[in-house]
Amino acid sequence: MSANAGLPNEPSLAERARRIRRNALRMGEIQGQGYIAQALGIADVLAVSYFHALRYHADDPHWEGRDRFLLSCGHYAIALYAALIEAGIIPEPELETYGVDDSRLPMSGMASYTPGMEVSGGSLGQGLGIGVGMALGLKRKHSGARVFNLMSDGELGEGATWEAAMSAAHWKLDNLVCIVDFNNQQADGPSTQMLCSEPLEAKWDAFGWFAQRVDGNDIDAVREAFDRARTLDEAKPRVIICDTRMACGVPFLEARERNHFLRVAPEEWQKALRIIEAEAAP
Amino acid sequence: MSGAKPRLTTAAMIASIASEGQKTKAAPFGHALVALAETRPEIVGMTADLAKYTDLHIFAQACPDRFYQMGMAEQLLMAAAAGMAKEGFTPFATTYAVFAARRAYDFICLAIAEENLDVKVVCALPGLTTGYGPSHQATEDLAIFRGMPNLTIVDPCDALEIEQAVPAIAAHRGPVYMRLLRGAVPLVLDEYGYRFELGRAAMLRDGADVLLISSGLMTMRALEAADALRKDRIEAAVLHVPTIKPLDEATIVAAAAKSGRPVVVAENHSVVGGLGEAVAGALARSGIAARFRQVGLPDAFLDAGALPTLHDRYGISVSAMTTTLREWL
Numbered sequence: 001m002s003a004n005a006g007l008p009n010e011p012s013l014a015e016r017a018r019r020i021r022r023n024a025l026r027m028g029e030i031q032g033q034g035y036i037a038q039a040l041g042i043a044d045v046l047a048v049s050y051f052h053a054l055r056y057h058a059d060d061p062h063w064e065g066r067d068r069f070l071l072s073c074g075h076y077a078i079a080l081y082a083a084l085i086e087a088g089i090i091p092e093p094e095l096e097t098y099g100v101d102d103s104r105l106p107m108s109g110m111a112s113y114t115p116g117m118e119v120s121g122g123s124l125g126q127g128l129g130i131g132v133g134m135a136l137g138l139k140r141k142h143s144g145a146r147v148f149n150l151m152s153d154g155e156l157g158e159g160a161t162w163e164a165a166m167s168a169a170h171w172k173l174d175n176l177v178c179i180v181d182f183n184n185q186q187a188d189g190p191s192t193q194m195l196c197s198e199p200l201e202a203k204w205d206a207f208g209w210f211a212q213r214v215d216g217n218d219i220d221a222v223r224e225a226f227d228r229a230r231t232l233d234e235a236k237p238r239v240i241i242c243d244t245r246m247a248c249g250v251p252f253l254e255a256r257e258r259n260h261f262l263r264v265a266p267e268e269w270q271k272a273l274r275i276i277e278a279e280a281a282p
Numbered sequence: 283m284s285g286a287k288p289r290l291t292t293a294a295m296i297a298s299i300a301s302e303g304q305k306t307k308a309a310p311f312g313h314a315l316v317a318l319a320e321t322r323p324e325i326v327g328m329t330a331d332l333a334k335y336t337d338l339h340i341f342a343q344a345c346p347d348r349f350y351q352m353g354m355a356e357q358l359l360m361a362a363a364a365g366m367a368k369e370g371f372t373p374f375a376t377t378y379a380v381f382a383a384r385r386a387y388d389f390i391c392l393a394i395a396e397e398n399l400d401v402k403v404v405c406a407l408p409g410l411t412t413g414y415g416p417s418h419q420a421t422e423d424l425a426i427f428r429g430m431p432n433l434t435i436v437d438p439c440d441a442l443e444i445e446q447a448v449p450a451i452a453a454h455r456g457p458v459y460m461r462l463l464r465g466a467v468p469l470v471l472d473e474y475g476y477r478f479e480l481g482r483a484a485m486l487r488d489g490a491d492v493l494l495i496s497s498g499l500m501t502m503r504a505l506e507a508a509d510a511l512r513k514d515r516i517e518a519a520v521l522h523v524p525t526i527k528p529l530d531e532a533t534i535v536a537a538a539a540k541s542g543r544p545v546v547v548a549e550n551h552s553v554v555g556g557l558g559e560a561v562a563g564a565l566a567r568s569g570i571a572a573r574f575r576q577v578g579l580p581d582a583f584l585d586a587g588a589l590p591t592l593h594d595r596y597g598i599s600v601s602a603m604t605t606t607l608r609e610w611l
Contacts, residue, residue: 120393126361129365132358136362136365137368138369160358166353
């Protein structure tokens with residue numbers, strides 16, 4: 001089972017999210033740049049995923065009964081590493097090797113490099129289709145495991161995403177949960193100005209999915225959405241559209257207009273880390 | 283007797299490549315997959331609305347609970363096949379060669395090949411095997427796929443070889459692209475005591491005057507051309523190379539090094555980036571400067587029309603190939 005069994009000494013989900021942000025900032029500091037705004041924005045969703053929703057064994061990342069978490073948006077690797085470190089799947093000291101030659105933590109997530117990284121994402125729009133195949137395979141094996149696919153809002157522009165969305169409903173894949181990180185920011189600007197995917201909830205609904213849209217930085221709301229997705233008694237796939245704030249938790253980074261690929265000055269990393277550390281539970 | 287069938291002169295999507303009176307077998311891929319599936323429960327069949335035209339319908343009928351109709355969505359087909367393979371299954375994913383090579387390339391490359399997953403991509407209408415025009419003629423599929431790391435590429439000649447290749451590619455760990463002849467598929471290699479071995483080229487007949495190196499349906503053309511050349515006292519060797527990648531360079535180089543005979547590579551593919559250039563590269567790297575020619579399709583979008591017309595027009599029919607060889611030799 002997941003690390004969060006509701007024990008009294010267990011850190012809260014908010015504390016898990018704070019530590020995920022801290023881990024990500026420490027990795028970002030090593031390279032001096034990166035997709036840190038996405039990592040800070042998705043930290044709450046990852047905290048709920050890894051410390052509330054997912055079943056896994058930290059000491060056995062290939063455990064057959066695990067829920068599969070696919071990082072379709074491979075450039076969010078820094079965020080997932082931060083969560084995998086907090087979950088005990090990757091040893092914490094290894095974060096010092098982020099993006100360094102021969103590291104297990106390359107800047108874009110790849111399955112063969114990193115324990116707990118299920119797919120080689122990065123060619124955006126592939127994760128959901130792979131998830132359809134895995135969900136079909138799990139059903140063939142009569143497995144109760146689920147597939148969670150995390151994708152960025154930019155991936156909504158890829159046609160293959162919608163092929164997979166149609167297919168998941170066609171096969172009634174109730175073991176597939178898609179998480180859309182809607183931070184409305186992609187390489188060239190706001191996603192809604194690049195190729196508008198709104199009305200998004202209605203689109204997924206029309207494609208035959210159980211669709212929810214929540215504030216992705218409201219941990220209680222995210223947890224409740226995951227619970228509804230897991231317990232829904234309908235033979236359809238589930239999507240949780242998470243509206244997140246780029247760089248959430250570090251106000252001076254949140255305020256930057258172009259933060260898809262953040263360049264942060266050396267002294268600013270420490271400033272950001274101090275902000276996150278100050279939130280630590282007493 | 284109604285006499286000889288009139289030669290087909292209209293374009294058809296699905297035209298048999300069998301010549302008049304040639305022995306054929308029906309749907310060898312479908313039947314071989316059904317036979318293999320009996321002992322390999324992890325095998326599943328997947329397609330993108332082309333089961334019927336890739337002979338996968340035989341498998342779908344025999345094993346309906348192991349057949350996945352993914353709809354007309356080739357990117358999804360390949361991504362989902364990758365997902366199936368990640369869960370321990372061995373998908374045979376079928377479509378037309380054009381759609382796999384052109385539309386779904388990124389998915390075969392990143393979702394399947396980068397992770398070295400056990401997906402077998404089996405594609406009908408390779409090269410010029412339909413008169414439908416460029417939308418369906420995969421004249422450059424080998425050029426596209428040869429550059430993909432981890433991918434094994436197979437181009438079988440006839441029904442016998444397809445039957446033998448199916449268990450062989452299933453036994454191979456990793457992704458495979460196989461060019462498929464479907465429907466009534468000629469049976470030729472049974473007369474040569476041939477057995478398919480993945481990664482191995484096979485000398486089907488020897489001859490001192492010219493070395494024909496070929497794959498796929500061009501091997502049956504090369505064998506017929508060799509018979510025709512014998513009447514001119516030209517003895518042609520035919521080296522069949524069913525595995526395009528990894529290429530059996532040792533056998534090719536050894537055969538080409540023998541007796542200074544010219545080398546002609548015949549392929550149902552563009553002269554750009556296929557077997558011909560692969561062989562040329564192997565010979566050049568080995569320092570063999572044989573006279574070298576290619577029989578293959580031009581670097582062009584080809585016409586629509588009846589296959590026999592087009593095979594003559596583009597030089598890959600037996601008669602066109604024989605004429606070309608006579609001129610060169």
